[in-house]
Amino acid sequence: MSNWIEACAADDIDEEDVIRFDHDGRTFAIYRSPDDEYFATDGVCTHEQVHLADGLVMDEIIECPKHNGRFDYRTGEAKGAPVCVNLRTYPVKVEAGKVLIAIG
Amino acid sequence: MNAAPTIRDYSLIGRDAQAAVANGLAAAEWYHTDLARKQMKELMKRSDGPAIRDTLVWLGCMMFFAGLGIALWGTWWCVPFFLAYGVLYGSASDSRWHECGHGTAFKTRWMNDAVYQIASFFMMRNPVTWRWSHARHHTDTVIVGRDPEIAVMRPPDLLRLVLNFFGLLDVWHALGDMGRNALGNVSAEEKTFIPEQEQHKVVRIARLWVAIYAATIALAIYMGSFLPLVLIGLPRLYGAWHHVLTGLLQHGGLADNVTDHRLNSRTVYMNPISGFIYWNMNYHVEHHMFPMVPYHALPKLHEAIKHDLPAPNTSIWNGYREMIPAFIRQLRNEEYFLKRQLPPTARPYREEFHSDAIAAAAE
Structure with a gap:
């Protein structure tokens, strides 16, 4: 059963x-x-121990701040070198202005 | 005859490679200047415009100079045009390879990839191998035994540096690597930073390049002229000097085995022509601290964080006046390095993260 955790306010x-x-x-x-949808993935790049939250979001892509590895944050798919391993993704919902993620 | 043993072991599979992992220097957390997220996002923002403009100028000038060189072939008047063509081929390609390898030059992915492939070919750098080696360079910048791109090892090999102003050793090694890779051989050191699923691409591109160079040589023989080789291949020798001139300044004479780019990288103000050829990589502390920032935004990044960085060198000449004496001192004492002073507004170096012995060796 999913364990829904409050992560932040939607407008954070x-x-x-x-x-x-x-x-x-x-x-x-x-x-x-950009379409005002929310998604969640593991926070650290699968290439090396770098926090993706310091990276750049462009459309559906998150780019790692250290080596510019790119993932589709909706699916976790690694989009090419230097990242080869997909990111794990988590279900997300927004309720009463809060973002909740389901951590298995 | 064996070379005299040195203290540092730069092999990626040797003693210092193991020591770096054991000491926590491999894939360590590095110092960053604090910058508001909003400002950082603005600096990281991608755009095609500046790189399209610069690429048109770059390739347009190459065609222009090559055209004049071909037209004047057989007279001495072709020499200056080929020298200019050579710098755009054998030096400007270095920074294009670098920026497009990071994927930051253009917003559009295929443009980055296309220029990356062209520049890699000009520089004789296997685009697969060097993408991965450069990722390691950013993870473990000037960490002995981990960084495959340390240009000046200690003690410095000054003859090697001089020869590389004409690309001699780099090209010799590049041709050897290309031939070896084309035969299907990926070395043990290359395997330390290229994932297994990528290694077949190294071989494929090496075979393609061998075919291109073989065709160029065949054309030269058929024409009974060096002209095809002066256009393809040889500019990597006669045009290399500018990328070596600027590239040595990136880390030369500074600290190794530290986790603060302010200690091991150098920012140098340069004239606009060198800035164009080098694509703003003279802002090298800034680039290493924030590799997501495109080349065209580095001057703005520099303005935003310079309060936290050592004062930049004021010119290429000023940089060499600092670096060359350091190289000469390292011939006698390879522990010596330049420890650059921080301004009063900067956060201090974290001495606890850096070896006391190394700190004591610095001035």
């Missing part, structure tokens, strides 16, 4: 941006797309 994230959310020793990245 600008459109086409990302913030970091730490919970229970784990790090997540919460995204707000």
Whole structure:
């Protein structure tokens, strides 16, 4: 059963941006797309230990701040070198102005 | 005859490589100047315009100078045009390779990839191998045994540096690597930073390049003229000097085995022509601290964080006046390095993260 955790307020994230959310020793990245949809992935790049929340969101892509590895944050798909391993994604919902993510 | 043993072991599979991992210097957390997220986003913003303009100027000038060189072939008047063509081929390509490898030059992905492939070919750098080696360079900048792109090792090999102003050793090694890769051989060191699923691409591109160079040589023989080689291949030698001139300043004479780019990288103000050829990589501390910022935004980034950085060198000449004496001192004492002073507005270096012995060796 999914464990819904409140991550942040919906307006804590600008459109086409990302913030970091730490919970229970784990790090997540919460995204707000240009279409005002919310997504969540693991917060650290699969290439090296770098926080994606310091990276750049462009449309549906998050680009890692260290080596410019790119992922589709909606699916977690790695889009090419230097990232080869997909990001894990998590279900997200917005309720009463709060962003909740389901951590399995 | 074996070379005299040195203290540092720069092999990626040697003693210092293991030591860097054991000491926490591999994939470490590096110092960053604080910058508001909003400002950082603005600086990171991608755009096609500046790079399209600069690429048209770059390739347009190459065609212009090559055209005049071809027209004047057989007379001494072709020499200055080929020298200019050579710098655009064998030096400007270095910074284009670099920026497009980061994926920051253009907003549009295929434009980055296209210029990356062209510039990699001009520089004789396998685009797969060097993408991965450069990722490691950013992870472990000037960490001995980890960084595959340390241009000046300690003690400095000054003869090697001089020869590379004409690309001699770089090209010799590049041709060897190309031939070896074309035969299907990816070395043990290359395997330390290229993932297994990418290694076949190294071989594929090396075979393609061998075919291009073979065709160029065949054309030269058929024509009974060096002209095809003066246009393809040789400019990597006779036009290399500017990228070596500027590239040595990036880290030369500064600290190694530290986790603060203010200690191991150098920002140098340059004339606009060198700035164009080098694509603003003279803002090198800024680039390493924030590699997401495109080349055209680096001057703005510099303005935003210079309060936290050592004062830049004021010119290429000023940089060399600092660096060359440091190289000469490193011949006698390879622990010596230039420790650059921070302004009063900067956060201090975290000495606790850097070895006391190294700090004591600095001035």
